[in-house]
């Protein structure tokens with residue numbers, strides 16, 4: 589039967605294709621790791637968030653398997669009815685200790701952690717000051733809150749200060765929210781300045797540490813540890829799906845905030861929590877990070893190694909302060925071609941174009957992990973140089 593109700597979507601799809609913005613989704617036929625199998629070929633993987641290589645760590649897999657044997661495969665209800673297992677509580681306690689926070693609440697993902705939190709602390713008559721490059725999940729949380737959103741220029745503390753000054757007599761609540769590490773450039777929020785400005789104007793502070801978790805700070809404790817700001821940022825949101833390698837999100841903060849979230853955060857109340865295998869794997873990850881920072885060190889070592897190799901070869905790697913390494917090409921079409929040619933020679937590294945990054949700054953975002961060897965990185969850089977020369981990028 590012809591159904592014309594979705595003609596408007598079909599037209600949208602055609603338009604995306606015409607602009608080269610339609611995503612052909614790559615499918616991995618193997619576990620996520622430094623090398624993966626795609627279309628039957630072994631490829632060097634330079635675009636996953638598996639920073640520490642924990643996805644295939646034997647100890648962590650073992651912990652997930654044991655939890656399945658003991659607790660089965662699902663939680664069976666939302667947390668407030670019958671879905672809270674000892675595993676969830678143990679993970680929350682361990683994360684709170686690891687982060688140096690009073691308390692932690694677990695959500696099902698990073699995006700849900702943002703969506704759960706922001707509408708609880710600001711509403712219709714309040715203001716949000718948001719870095720213009722904040723992640724889409726922060727933006728969605730802000731929109732859901734119905735507060736007025738005031739965007740400040742990326743990392744521009746003078747602009748943030750001026751905007752708060754403009755509203756210094758405003759009687760509602762104010763929230764300053766920022767990514768910790770910005771995922772497309774690898775630069776870091778100026779959190780000490782944000783905290784100072786917030787205190788001056790009586791604003792709450794919130795950071796989304798998705799790319800800082802397991803990467804920044806002592807043993808990968810994140811951005812608050814990096815800046816020695818434990819207890820000084822009101823809301824610390826994170827994901828358990830990047831460096832932690834599993835799935836889930838959390839919010840770390842004061843007892844009052846977390847207690848209130850357990851009563852009112854909608855994804856906590858109305859959606860089933862992480863499975864026993866997920867929660868147990870995450871307990872093992874937290875234990876591992878607490879004991880051993882060698883993977884975090886290896887990640888930074890690899891990040892610095894690949895950056896210096898790219899720079900020597902003449903690539904523009906922007907101003908990253910973290911292992912995230914953008915290879916900025918500029919033109920959208922060349923970037924797509926670059927990624928396709930890399931794929932042909934055995935390197936999986938996706939191009940990132942507008943609107944994810946500003947127009948004219950298209951790039952290949954290179955993500956190394958602690959699981960890559962120097963030989964893996966050498967192979968990848970060699971292929972980048974080959975393709976870069978062929979396309980006249982270097």
Ligand SMILES: *Cc1c(COP(=O)(O)O)cnc(C)c1O
Nearest residue numbers: 697698699723725771798827829
């Ligand atoms: C990846 C990311 C998220 C989403 O995390 P998920 O756990 O995958 O939902 C949220 N915020 C930022 C800044 C991210 O980079």
